[in-house]
Amino acid sequence: MSNGNELKPNKSAFINYRFIIHSIYHFIFFIIISLVIYFISKQFVLYFTVIFILFKIFNYYSLCVKYKKETYIFYNDKIIRKGGSIFSDFEIELVIKNITHVEMQLPFLQNKFFKTGNVRIESAGSGSTEISLLAIDNPEQTYNFMENIMKKNGFNLTKSNLIQKEKPSGIGVFFEVFKNFISTIFTLIFITFYIGGNAIDFIINYIALILPIIGLILFILFIRSIFQFLDLKNRIYYLYSDTIVYTEGFLTKNNSFIPIENLS
Numbered sequence: 001m002s003n004g005n006e007l008k009p010n011k012s013a014f015i016n017y018r019f020i021i022h023s024i025y026h027f028i029f030f031i032i033i034s035l036v037i038y039f040i041s042k043q044f045v046l047y048f049t050v051i052f053i054l055f056k057i058f059n060y061y062s063l064c065v066k067y068k069k070e071t072y073i074f075y076n077d078k079i080i081r082k083g084g085s086i087f088s089d090f091e092i093e094l095v096i097k098n099i100t101h102v103e104m105q106l107p108f109l110q111n112k113f114f115k116t117g118n119v120r121i122e123s124a125g126s127g128s129t130e131i132s133l134l135a136i137d138n139p140e141q142t143y144n145f146m147e148n149i150m151k152k153n154g155f156n157l158t159k160s161n162l163i164q165k166e167k168p169s170g171i172g173v174f175f176e177v178f179k180n181f182i183s184t185i186f187t188l189i190f191i192t193f194y195i196g197g198n199a200i201d202f203i204i205n206y207i208a209l210i211l212p213i214i215g216l217i218l219f220i221l222f223i224r225s226i227f228q229f230l231d232l233k234n235r236i237y238y239l240y241s242d243t244i245v246y247t248e249g250f251l252t253k254n255n256s257f258i259p260i261e262n263l264s
Contacts, residue, residue: 004073004074004075005073005074006071006072006073007071007072007073007074007133007136007142008067008070008071008072009067009070009116009133009134009135009136010114010116010135010136010137011067012114013110013114013116013135014063014066014067014070014134014135015060015063015064015067017109017110017113017114017135018063018135019059019060019063022059023056023059026052026055026056026059028216028220030048030052031216032216032217033048034048034049035212061086062085062086065084065085065086066083066084066085069082069083069084069085069089070082070083070134071083072131072133072136074145074149076096076149076152076153077095077096077097077153078093078094078095078096079093079094079096079121079131080092080093080094081094081131081132081133092129092130092131093129094121094123094129094130094131095123095129096149096150096153097153097154098123098124098129098262099121099122099123099146099150099155099259099262100122100123100124100258100259100262100263100264101120101121101122101256101257101258102119102120102121102122102143102146102147102150102256102257102258103119103120103121103254103255103256104117104118104119104139104140104142104143104254104255104256105117105118105119105120105139105252105253105254106139106249106252106253106254107252108251108252108253110135111253114135115137115138116135116136116137116139117135117136117139117140118132118133118134118135118136118139119132119133119136119139119142119143119146120132120133121133121146123262124262124264143255147257150259154261155242155259155261156242156243156259156260156261157242157243157257157259158240158242158243159238159240159242159243159245160240160241161240161241161242162238162239162240163239163240163241164237164238164239165236165237165238165239166236166237166239167235167236167237168232168233168235170233173229173232173233174229176232177225177228177229177232178225178229180221180225181218181221181222181225184217184218184221185218227250227251230250230251231248231249231250231251231252231254232248233250234247234248234249234250235247235248236248240260241260242259242260242261243257243258243259243260244257244258244260244263245257245258
């Protein structure tokens with residue numbers, strides 16, 4: 001990769017993978033809302049299904065447009081990201097000397113099937129800037145390139161003097177990750193026992209409809225919390241005299257470095 005070169009995302013990963021992942025979440029909400037609509041009026045389920053299909057067609061077309069506009073340009077002293085959507089365009093410029101954080105993410109399924117990943121670059125200054133390089137081929141090469149170009153712009157990043165190595169506390173990670181899951185359970189208990197008789201009567205009368213929805217929501221939150229716990233539990237911090245490096249990930253792998261010069 002040379003300065004001034006343009007880089008585009010992997011087309012299949014940027015469009016197809018993102019469409020499939022989005023569709024999984026959308027389909028879950030579609031099922032939940034369809035159950036509610038079916039209970040109210042069966043005929044509206046058909047209309048809602050047609051709307052959902054049209055929405056997914058629009059979603060796929062939107063991703064195709066975004067791919068055509070998504071471009072990353074590398075110069076000696078800056079990086080430019082160009083992109084947009086069906087109705088808009090944008091351009092972001094990030095100055096190399098202001099970089100505060102570089103992160104490489106290797107999403108498990110995306111990396112397994114397409115060998116692609118994401119690189120996120122943050123900077124500070126008069127206005128903080130962030131550029132995300134999405135679904136790019138050879139993400140490790142781009143990640144290493146960012147380290148090299150930063151060295152050429154005055155950063156040390158030698159990582160020669162390791163001062164300290166740490167891992168997060170297991171208890172701290174547990175409470176950080178499962179707080180949303182636990183708060184959801186307490187919210188449901190509060191609604192059931194303390195709001196009043198009308199809410200309880202409604203739950204009793206329509207329990208056959210409500211229980212599957214509540215169970216599905218709790219199951220999704222629980223599985224998500226488990227993977228977040230495993231990701232953070234595998235995080236390791238390396239503090240060098242000129243760089244902070246940390247790695248994490250159970251299935252999806254993350255590697256990051258922070259230059260001490262711009263530590264904030």
